[in-house]
Amino acid sequence: MEFTLRKRKSNTIIPGFSLTLGYTMLYLSFIVILPLSMIVVNTLSMSWGEFFETITHPRAVASYKLSFGSALAAGLINVIFGTIIAWVLIRYDFPGKKIIDGLVDLPFALPTAVAGIALTTLYAPSGWIGKFFDFKISYTPLGIVIALTFIGLPFVVRTVQPVLQNLGREVEEASASLGANRFQTFVKVILPELYPAMITGFSLAFSRSLGEYGSVVFIAGNMPMKTEITPLIIMTKLEQYDYVGATAIAVVMLVGSFIILLFINLIQWRMNRKFNY
Numbered sequence: 001m002e003f004t005l006r007k008r009k010s011n012t013i014i015p016g017f018s019l020t021l022g023y024t025m026l027y028l029s030f031i032v033i034l035p036l037s038m039i040v041v042n043t044l045s046m047s048w049g050e051f052f053e054t055i056t057h058p059r060a061v062a063s064y065k066l067s068f069g070s071a072l073a074a075g076l077i078n079v080i081f082g083t084i085i086a087w088v089l090i091r092y093d094f095p096g097k098k099i100i101d102g103l104v105d106l107p108f109a110l111p112t113a114v115a116g117i118a119l120t121t122l123y124a125p126s127g128w129i130g131k132f133f134d135f136k137i138s139y140t141p142l143g144i145v146i147a148l149t150f151i152g153l154p155f156v157v158r159t160v161q162p163v164l165q166n167l168g169r170e171v172e173e174a175s176a177s178l179g180a181n182r183f184q185t186f187v188k189v190i191l192p193e194l195y196p197a198m199i200t201g202f203s204l205a206f207s208r209s210l211g212e213y214g215s216v217v218f219i220a221g222n223m224p225m226k227t228e229i230t231p232l233i234i235m236t237k238l239e240q241y242d243y244v245g246a247t248a249i250a251v252v253m254l255v256g257s258f259i260i261l262l263f264i265n266l267i268q269w270r271m272n273r274k275f276n277y
Helices: 002-010 017-043 048-055 058-091 097-104 112-123 141-166 169-177 182-210 214-220 230-239 243-276
Strands: none
Touching (some): 058 097, 058 243, 097 141, 141 182, 182 243
């Protein structure tokens, strides 16, 4: 038994568990935990009544609904169309495929302010696309969803792509040989393999959309109670030197994001456990 333990220790590539865990916790503490804890610390200077009044102000509540609702809608849209795009890029060969594959990553490299200006120019009432619609797209919640969909799409595509690449055509051929049609093959064989990646892509796109500021502030119009997102309220309070009020609203966003992402991770864990067994 002692020889076996020594043999396992000698075969490890990286240092032992204690050392690597210590580095991990130290890194996370400085990069993640410490900065986030300062938000809570700054909020402690407020009384409970002031804190509650700040976070429940009608303008703030309206921004919570808009930010979380728009991020959720954009995430769901990206899950559907991002999976379709990943499927096309993996399963089919066609002219210009590499160009389209490169365009998927463009929202990563494009400055968010540039993306916001471009989308506003397109979807404004006098824009190239907006002029063909009888209803407004820019300066409405719909415009916000479009902007968030734009910046969140690569997360879903790049998360689903490797799974599809590892899922060979042999699986589809085996399903067809057993008498399943295309729809049954997709629902019963392919989709269960994609669920974890789709949920991961959704959580990444949702998280990115929830904190987005640059691309949204131009197309939103920033009308209080209508198209004002929570990050904009935080920035406004910071410009007014109301640091405590800004951190109070930031705490709400932090707690809300943590609860939602925890729920998503629990779903993903249960699905992985279900399909692995």
